[in-house]
Amino acid sequence: MTEKQEKILKAALELFADRGFASTSTSKVAQKAGVSEGLIFKHFTNKDGLLNAILQQGHEKIEGLFKELNSLDDPKDVIKRVIEIPFTISDEEMPFWRLLYSLKWQADVYDGTMSNPIKSVLIPAFGKLEYKNPEAEAQLIMVLIDGLAVEILLRKSGNAQSIKSSILSKYNF
Amino acid sequence: MTEKQEKILKAALELFADRGFASTSTSKVAQKAGVSEGLIFKHFTNKDGLLNAILQQGHEKIEGLFKELNSLDDPKDVIKRVIEIPFTISDEEMPFWRLLYSLKWQADVYDGTMSNPIKSVLIPAFGKLEYKNPEAEAQLIMVLIDGLAVEILLRKSGNAQSIKSSILSKYNF
DNA sequence: TTCTAAAGTAAGTGATTACTCACTTTTTGA
DNA sequence: TCAAAAAGTGAGTAATCACTTACTTTAGAA
Numbered sequence: 001m002t003e004k005q006e007k008i009l010k011a012a013l014e015l016f017a018d019r020g021f022a023s024t025s026t027s028k029v030a031q032k033a034g035v036s037e038g039l040i041f042k043h044f045t046n047k048d049g050l051l052n053a054i055l056q057q058g059h060e061k062i063e064g065l066f067k068e069l070n071s072l073d074d075p076k077d078v079i080k081r082v083i084e085i086p087f088t089i090s091d092e093e094m095p096f097w098r099l100l101y102s103l104k105w106q107a108d109v110y111d112g113t114m115s116n117p118i119k120s121v122l123i124p125a126f127g128k129l130e131y132k133n134p135e136a137e138a139q140l141i142m143v144l145i146d147g148l149a150v151e152i153l154l155r156k157s158g159n160a161q162s163i164k165s166s167i168l169s170k171y172n173f
Numbered sequence: 174m175t176e177k178q179e180k181i182l183k184a185a186l187e188l189f190a191d192r193g194f195a196s197t198s199t200s201k202v203a204q205k206a207g208v209s210e211g212l213i214f215k216h217f218t219n220k221d222g223l224l225n226a227i228l229q230q231g232h233e234k235i236e237g238l239f240k241e242l243n244s245l246d247d248p249k250d251v252i253k254r255v256i257e258i259p260f261t262i263s264d265e266e267m268p269f270w271r272l273l274y275s276l277k278w279q280a281d282v283y284d285g286t287m288s289n290p291i292k293s294v295l296i297p298a299f300g301k302l303e304y305k306n307p308e309a310e311a312q313l314i315m316v317l318i319d320g321l322a323v324e325i326l327l328r329k330s331g332n333a334q335s336i337k338s339s340i341l342s343k344y345n346f
Numbered sequence: 347t348t349c350t351a352a353a354g355t356a357a358g359t360g361a362t363t364a365c366t367c368a369c370t371t372t373t374t375g376a
Numbered sequence: 377t378c379a380a381a382a383a384g385t386g387a388g389t390a391a392t393c394a395c396t397t398a399c400t401t402t403a404g405a406a
Contacts, residue, residue, distance in 0.1 A: 002382095002383070002384095004383080004384080005383095019279075020193075020195055020278065020279050022193055022195040022196035023196075023279075025362075025363065025364080026363085026364060026365080027362080027363080035384080035385095036384065036385045036386065037365085037385095038365085038366080038384075038386075039383075039384055041364085041365060041366080042382095042384075043383090046364075046365075098278065101278065102275075104323070104327060105193065105271065105274065105278070105327075106192075106193050106196075106275075133335060135332075135335075136332070136336055136338075136339045137339055139332070139336050139339075140336050140339045140340065143317070143324050143336065144317060144320055145320075146320045146323055146324070147316035147318075147320025147321075147323070148320075150277070150316075150319055150320070150323070151316050151319070154277060154278075159308075159309070162306060162308075162309040163312050163313050163316065165309075166306065166309045166310055167313065175352095175353070175354095177353080177354080178353095198392075198394080199393080199394060199395080200392080200393080208355095209354065209355045209356070210355095210394090210395085211354075211356080211357095211396080211397090212353075212354055212355075213395095214394085214395060215352090215354075216353090219394075219395075220395090
């Protein structure tokens, strides 16, 4: 990975997250990265290739999250940790998540593979705690953290912490 | 409102919701509506004007929702009804909501005025039920219905009803 | 009927789009 | 050391973009 390649990826991620993928031109990306436009196509083939490179880079960074979840033994810890995920997004990771969530609405680009591993760790956790419908409970948590992520990524409210304790109290944690 | 004006609005709504506002051209809208492209600009000034006309039309249709919420006396009924909102979106309304939610990520276009009236009816409802932190509880419900709406609008899961009963049981309803 | 304003069209406009190509510069391994 | 491969550039390309303009058609009131 060249220095200029990294600059292209960083510039593209920020622009795609801020203004949207479709309304960001490759010339703007080149300009922000301080690079000739042709270089983008030399390295990433086309605009979709650039997007895929960003997505793959982000997935690699997030991979550790799933490994951490699988290492937890207590099912309560698993559920707690999953709920905490949206609250532990760092400023550095924000653009990637904002891009990912915005792409959900652009049809064909992103398929939602991201959330399946989390759900598959959540269902047995609720099973061990003898909930009546572990599948539905897992789905509810997924919906909840998606809603939380939207709230946090669009930073509409500052008091996210009080929401967190409201949730945890409903699970008697 | 001319017949062709309505055809333009309908075509634009469907295209904006399906492919995204930025990646839908005015020529595609004209083509789908069976109308010359110039007519769009005669009636709606520019592409943003077309979007605003769609948004305003949608807001008028949804207005009845808020009036219904204000007519409910029992705070439990209010909360129940709010939770039910995402489940009662008709197929006809789907494109409008999909467009609205996708625009959230496009910055400047939409500001989120939509959800404030719901929240302002939710806070006193939790207050009457003597919850410790009505503000946080209302915010949690808002996050929840946003997450539910995303789930339903992107129709990822069919078993939405079992999620609903999971939620209601957590509020002892 | 006739006049007028609105509705509607077709063919443009310059700017921007994603992408290519011929070329130069830099890096690298034998 | 030196040739080949990779990195990088800048000036193109045709297509598409939002939007305009000159014009014709339609509808309704006087």
